[in-house]
Amino acid sequence: MLSVFAAGSLLVVGIDLVLAVASSPLPRLFGPVPLVIPYRTLLPITGASTALALLSTVLPAAATLRRHE
Numbered sequence: 001m002l003s004v005f006a007a008g009s010l011l012v013v014g015i016d017l018v019l020a021v022a023s024s025p026l027p028r029l030f031g032p033v034p035l036v037i038p039y040r041t042l043l044p045i046t047g048a049s050t051a052l053a054l055l056s057t058v059l060p061a062a063a064t065l066r067r068h069e
Contacts, residue, residue, distance in 0.1 A: 005057050006054055009056075
């Protein structure tokens with residue numbers, strides 16, 4: 001049951017990541033610009049936000065399920 005909550009949380013993180021990349025306003029505001037992505041900074045931030053999203057979903061769900069057993 002917790003895997004369903006975790007999968008939903010990961011789905012939301014994935015959709016947010018796709019929307020953030022796809023809706024970048026730079027080309028509309030300034031024309032085509034070369035996009036430089038600092039992966040050394042971006043990947044740890046993405047990992048930390050994914051971990052926080054998972055923990056904030058799975059821990060309350062586990063506590064609730066444990067109380068109702």
